[in-house]
């Protein structure tokens with residue numbers, strides 16, 4: 206009996222685990238080595254409903270809660286993070302953003318295709334000179350009456366090459382600062398949209414990260430998400446949810462590395478006994494397990510807060526910060542437990558160690574999470590689901 210996951214959530218967890226083991230593990234090393242996009246694997250994920258978990262059935266999704274989505278993200282991230290980052294961007298940044306803030310027409314036009322995986326979406330915020338300082342958008346969306354003309358370059362775009370649509374964050378009225386920014390849906394086949402070379406990355410190498418260029422792209426006004434000038438707040442709001450997905454990814458990476466280390470520690474003998482009978486290895490396993498359990502509580506709690514319509518910005522920033530840090534430590538220790546075998550591709554654990562690093566960088570670096578957390582903490586906001594008078598200010 207699990208103390209707080211429902212029977213349905215436990216079922217999703219175990220079904221995803223089986224899927225990841227059977228469908229994603231084969232070929233994961235080769236896809237990573239060759240930067241080969243997991244097209245078939247993502248199609249299979251779409252067929253099974255993973256690409257629209259947070260989308261309501263009326264828009265073609267499976268309408269799951271955030272905690273179920275987190276459990277699925279965690280299991281997939283134990284095995285293949287090029288697949289899980291695609292799933293995270295699709296669910297958290299693209300589809301959830303459209304579902305929460307776009308017009309009914311846009312929801313009906315895009316969500317069914319995104320949910321089935323027939324179409325992949327990308328979120329275009331970062332620019333060559335605006336990553337963390339997201340208000341400094343150089344990409345422009347000039348208001349031409351019934352349409353916008355979009356110009357600019359976006360960098361580090363996950364799903365950039367294979368996307369059928371982009372949510373582009375662009376400046377319409379520079380004088381208004383962040384209140385002059387809009388979020389606009391641009392179809393990938395619109396005239397003037399081009400993509401750059403695939404980035405040659407340290408980890409998540411099969412995920413298609415590239416720059417996306419917009420040159421005099423004409424976009425109908427109806428493609429704007431929300432009111433005029435809502436784009437920056439839109440980006441902040443979806444990123445708060447997105448950070449739960451990346452925290453779940455980091456948790457999965459740590460969990461995957463730990464499981465590999467544990468298995469190896471039973472099989473490998475040194476000085477006449479299994480290496481986990483030596484305190485040097487046993488204590489490493491103890492530290493790894495403790496860190497994973499702590500991160501799990503934070504990640505699940507941030508999902509629970511979101512599912513219960515409670516403020517979760519602070520909790521998701523904390524969960525991402527902590528889970529991505531422990532993913533670094535746990536994967537490094539898991540490689541150490543494997544010794545020389547940990548350093549070669551065949552044992553998978555070095556790939557997880559390389560994948561871990563990006564979780565401290567994308568969807569807001571660890572330093573950005575600390576800005577969010579400290580600003581809230583200084584205001585006395587801890588968002589604990591306890592009685593007001595018990596919250597320490």
Ligand code: CAA
Nearest residue numbers: 330331337338339340363438441442445518567568569573
């Ligand atoms: N929800 C709603 N509104 C929010 C908000 C939130 N979570 N956070 C900020 N805002 C609002 C503020 O209230 C403020 O509005 P008003 O002026 O009307 O009061 C406005 O937005 C500006 O806020 P700040 O003054 O706090 O803005 P700032 O310039 O100090 O920056 C920041 C805040 C947190 C540092 C922000 O710039 C940020 O999050 N930067 C990181 C961006 C990021 O995460 N990039 C990742 C790229 S996407 C990616 O990686 C996807 C991928 O492909 C995997």
